[in-house]
Amino acid sequence: MRTNRLLPLVTAGVLALAACGGGDEVDTGGGGGGGGDDVLVAAVSAEPDQFDPHVTNAYASFQVLENVYDTLVVPNAQDLTMEPSLAESWTTSDDQLSWTFTLREGVTFHDGSEFDSADVVYSYRRIIDEELSNAYRFETVADVTAPDPRTVVITLTRPTPNLLEQIGAFKGMAIVSEGAADEFDLQSEANGTGPFQLESSDANSTVLTTFADYWGGAPSIDGVEFRYISEPTSALTALRNGEVQWTDNVPPQNVESLEGDDEVELGSVTSVEYFYLSMNYDVAPFDNRDVRRAIATAIDRDEVTQAARFGAAQTNQTAIPEGSPWYTDYAPFEPDQDAARQLLEQAGVETPLTMGLMVTDEYPETVAAAQVIAAQLEPVGIEVEIQEEDFATWLARQGDGDFDAFMLSWIGNIDPADFYENQHLSTGGSNYQGYENPQVDQLLTAAATEVDPAVRGDLYDQAARIIVDDVSYLYLYNPDEVQAWAPGLTGYEVRADAAIDFENVELP
Amino acid sequence: MQQYFRWAGNALTGDLGVSFRSGETVTSQIAERLPATLTLAVAALVVALVIALPLGMLSALHPRSFVDRIATVVSQIGISVPDFWLSIMLILLFAGTLGWLPSGGYVPLTEDPLAWLQRLVLPAVATGVVSGSVITRFVRSSMLEALGSDHVRTAQAKGLPTRQVLGWHVLRNALLPLVTVTGVQLAYLLSGVVVVEIVFSWPGLGQLALQAVRDRDFPVLQGAVLLFALVFLVINLLVDLLYSRIDPRISRR
Numbered sequence: 001m002r003t004n005r006l007l008p009l010v011t012a013g014v015l016a017l018a019a020c021g022g023g024d025e026v027d028t029g030g031g032g033g034g035g036g037d038d039v040l041v042a043a044v045s046a047e048p049d050q051f052d053p054h055v056t057n058a059y060a061s062f063q064v065l066e067n068v069y070d071t072l073v074v075p076n077a078q079d080l081t082m083e084p085s086l087a088e089s090w091t092t093s094d095d096q097l098s099w100t101f102t103l104r105e106g107v108t109f110h111d112g113s114e115f116d117s118a119d120v121v122y123s124y125r126r127i128i129d130e131e132l133s134n135a136y137r138f139e140t141v142a143d144v145t146a147p148d149p150r151t152v153v154i155t156l157t158r159p160t161p162n163l164l165e166q167i168g169a170f171k172g173m174a175i176v177s178e179g180a181a182d183e184f185d186l187q188s189e190a191n192g193t194g195p196f197q198l199e200s201s202d203a204n205s206t207v208l209t210t211f212a213d214y215w216g217g218a219p220s221i222d223g224v225e226f227r228y229i230s231e232p233t234s235a236l237t238a239l240r241n242g243e244v245q246w247t248d249n250v251p252p253q254n255v256e257s258l259e260g261d262d263e264v265e266l267g268s269v270t271s272v273e274y275f276y277l278s279m280n281y282d283v284a285p286f287d288n289r290d291v292r293r294a295i296a297t298a299i300d301r302d303e304v305t306q307a308a309r310f311g312a313a314q315t316n317q318t319a320i321p322e323g324s325p326w327y328t329d330y331a332p333f334e335p336d337q338d339a340a341r342q343l344l345e346q347a348g349v350e351t352p353l354t355m356g357l358m359v360t361d362e363y364p365e366t367v368a369a370a371q372v373i374a375a376q377l378e379p380v381g382i383e384v385e386i387q388e389e390d391f392a393t394w395l396a397r398q399g400d401g402d403f404d405a406f407m408l409s410w411i412g413n414i415d416p417a418d419f420y421e422n423q424h425l426s427t428g429g430s431n432y433q434g435y436e437n438p439q440v441d442q443l444l445t446a447a448a449t450e451v452d453p454a455v456r457g458d459l460y461d462q463a464a465r466i467i468v469d470d471v472s473y474l475y476l477y478n479p480d481e482v483q484a485w486a487p488g489l490t491g492y493e494v495r496a497d498a499a500i501d502f503e504n505v506e507l508p
Numbered sequence: 509m510q511q512y513f514r515w516a517g518n519a520l521t522g523d524l525g526v527s528f529r530s531g532e533t534v535t536s537q538i539a540e541r542l543p544a545t546l547t548l549a550v551a552a553l554v555v556a557l558v559i560a561l562p563l564g565m566l567s568a569l570h571p572r573s574f575v576d577r578i579a580t581v582v583s584q585i586g587i588s589v590p591d592f593w594l595s596i597m598l599i600l601l602f603a604g605t606l607g608w609l610p611s612g613g614y615v616p617l618t619e620d621p622l623a624w625l626q627r628l629v630l631p632a633v634a635t636g637v638v639s640g641s642v643i644t645r646f647v648r649s650s651m652l653e654a655l656g657s658d659h660v661r662t663a664q665a666k667g668l669p670t671r672q673v674l675g676w677h678v679l680r681n682a683l684l685p686l687v688t689v690t691g692v693q694l695a696y697l698l699s700g701v702v703v704v705e706i707v708f709s710w711p712g713l714g715q716l717a718l719q720a721v722r723d724r725d726f727p728v729l730q731g732a733v734l735l736f737a738l739v740f741l742v743i744n745l746l747v748d749l750l751y752s753r754i755d756p757r758i759s760r761r
Contacts, residue, residue, distance in 0.1 A: 047719065049529045058529075187531050203541055203711030204614050229612060229709045233596050237604045237611040392724065 038222040040489075040505055043235040043247035047228045048206060051198060052186040053174035054123070054132045062171055063248075063500045064206050064226055069174030069192035072101055072120065072152075073164050077493045077501075079325055080272070080414050082164040086115065086175055086193065087152075096159035096451050097142075101152045107215040109177045110190070110197040117146035122178040124154075124167075134173060137166040159449045161456055165415040170499070195219045195503040204228070216503065224502050239264060239484060245507060246485040246492070248500065252312040252365075255482055264484050267494035270314045270321045271481040273411040275369070277357075277474040281434035283404050285349045292471035293333075294343035295355075298380045299373055300335035305477045308369040313477040318464050319410075319419045321478040321496065326416045326457060328464040340380040351381030358398070358406040362391040366407040369476065398432050409479075414497065416460040420444055424463070424472050435472040519734065525727035529720075534731035537716060542735075544614055545712035548635065548705070549697040551628050555636025556643055556693065559586075563640075564647025571652060579644060586641025595634040595707040602630060612709040631708040635701050639693040646689045650682040657681070683754055691747035695740045 048061035053069050056062070072087040087101040107115035124144045127135055140160045145153045154163065167173050177183070177191045184191055190198040195216065196208035209223040227244060229235040235249035240263050250258065250266070258266050279286040279295070286292060301315035314321060317331040344351060357373065359366040367388060374384035389397065397403055413419050422428045425444055426436040440463050447459035467473065481498050488508025495501070515525065524534035563583070567576035603611035609630055615623040654660060655678055663673045702714030709715075713732055720728035 049723075050531060203544070203715075204709075227613060227709070228711075230715075231596075231612075231707045231709070234599055234603075234612045234707055234709060237599050241603055241607050241611065243610055243613075 041225045041244040043229040043244040045249045050187040065171045067196045068194045071168045073168035099154045116149040117152045118178045120152045123175045162415040248483045250482045252309045268480045268482045269494045275409040275476045278433045279405045290347035294340045298340035307372040308365040312480040315477045356404040358387045358403045360394040524731035529725045551632035552635035556640035559640030560643035564644045568648045568651030583641035583644040592703045650685045654678045654681040695743040
């Protein structure tokens with residue numbers, strides 16, 4: 001996924017509904033306009049920019065849209081593998097170039113119209129033809145057709161084993177009703193098939209009401225109010241005194257004190273986001289593999305994580321977090337300053353060596369991490385010059401290749417292709433470091449069209465090991481996604497993809 | 509350059525462009541948030557004056573007394589305390605520990621007056637304390653100056669009752685610098701409540717401006733800055749006009 005901390009408002013969370021398999025819950029009525037008293041008030045840290053799922057890039061918008069729209073398939077809450085949603089089942093042709101989806105029956109949009117294959121074709125064509133933010137996800141799609149109201153066929157230009165992730169990973173690929181862009185002002189209105197419908201939004205909050213005719217069974221709460229509270233102290237105080245029942249505005253430094261707090265229930269899961277340090281292959285001596293390996297050996301990830309996240313993270317020497325089916329169990333670097341010094345000597349570089357490390361106050365944890373890294377590299381003969389830039393300058397310098405090294409994170413990825421292709425293919429669009437390894441190129445290209453999941457996983461595994469060994473990225477950690485809610489609130493689960501799904505919530 | 513003139517020309521007709529972020533017009537976004545900021549600024553000014561007038565007058569009437577020293581210390585603290593810190597402390601105390609007031613948010617007066625007032629108190633106090641401290645100083649010094657002037661001594665000498673001397677001769681003369689500083693403070697409050705708005709989730713112009721900075725939403729930022737500048741000018745103009753009402757000598761000159 002091209003989504004990246006680089007563009008903070010870019011599709012942050014790959015948001016999805018926990019697939020509500022059954023759908024035989026009892027409809028308690030309500031919804032359809034006037035909200036009742038049983039409204040969940042959720043404190044979120046930012047205001048949505050707009051509500052057009054195909055256009056917005058803001059995480060704040062997707063937090064809301066997650067509960068309003070559906071996709072054909074959704075990642076499940078446990079390991080983010082794809083499950084049926086608006087599509088009940090699907091088959092692929094023998095040549096892997098045609099996918100046939102059978103759609104769920106009895107699904108209605110919020111305006112009462114019936115959901116069918118024309119809506120899917122309309123939504124996908126809108127993304128492709130108008131070249132909206134997620135059009136790249138249809139890169140290998142030749143055509144989308146609807147042979148009958150219950151069937152959608154997607155034809156491809158080459159086998160695409162991660163097609164389900166492409167169309168279901170988050171609500172940027174939402175299904176809107178046919179003609180929605182003309183019928184509604186999608187920036188401020190919504191017409192989805194999700195459990196809640198968009199009621200209103202202002203500078204204070206966004207209000208959703210329960211959709212009584214939701215195909216998965218209407219939620220038991222009457223609605224959700226997303227209240228924007230950007231100051232964490234205010235959000236946590238509001239949670240404690242009952243003004244809100246849920247918040248994701250929990251800074252890592254507060255986690256420890258909240259754990260012993262019985263007024264607040266804390267949920268935490270290792271997220272798919274990863275922080276890394278990247279060195280410029282065009283700047284000597286960072287073009288030298290031994291120098292990069294020396295730096296990777298000198299860094300103690302536990303200390304970095306402690307400083308940057310107060311321990312609320314999992315250290316990782318690869319990108320994909322443990323627990324994902326795509327996790328590569330590989331950690332070749334042991335913090336060892338003597339070994340690091342030896343590697344530098346072997347590389348024949350003169351110490352002390354100076355390394356500019358570019359960080360941005362937009363993501364304060366990179367600043368904290370850089371300070372620790374500077375302290376760790378100093379004794380092995382590398383003087384780190386921390387360059388703290390505002391984000392616009394930071395991005396410009398990254399784009400121009402004007403850096404020795406930088407730190408940042410990538411978010412919102414599910415499929416391994418999204419973790420590696422853009423960053424480590426020699427032609428990758430985000431390969432700012434200038435990594436070039438024909439073997440990695442070959443492995444990643446083969447994996448992109450490999451339809452056997454086991455073989456595909458093995459190819460990515462091999463590629464990941466080489467990337468780690470070459471230190472194309474110096475991977476540091478996967479931060480925890482931490483959220484807090486009122487004790488007694490049930491039916492909510494913190495997800496590794498940071499999707500916020502209130503469908504099954506019951507208030508205390 | 510051309511772009512700027514086009515923007516400035518449009519701005520004259522009230523068209524400030526369209527937000528990059530939301531696609532809404534800048535004018536409508538500002539109009540949506542202006543009432544909240546105005547409410548907070550005026551409320552903060554009320555708090556400031558409620559603190560400043562009695563405190564400043566008392567310490568001017570009894571210079572170097574115990575009351576005066578307390579007032580000096582209090583106003584010094586008020587000026588020094590950062591408003592975001594004060595805001596957080598107020599939230600922790602009144603919303604957290606005591607649970608008397610909500611921790612933030614905004615409800616329009618027309619919707620629910622009580623909820624409106626409950627949410628207004630803390631941010632108004634947090635912003636008002638700083639302004640109040642500044643104004644206290646001015647009230648004290650201008651009162652002292654007026655008290656020491658010749659005509660006041662004359663008034664006292666000819667045996668006017670103290671209340672009349674204070675009300676007519678002292679206060680009227682002390683009012684002039686006070687109006688200036690209050691005007692400046694109001695202008696400051698309107699444009700300077702950014703931090704307090706953030707902490708209290710108060711959906712005003714400050715929050716809008718900060719969000720615009722974060723998103724590099726230039727049209728919105730430009731519009732907000734223009735409005736802040738305009739507010740400053742208008743308030744200064746009003747202050748100048750008020751002068752001639754208070755001190756007829758000025759208009760005659």
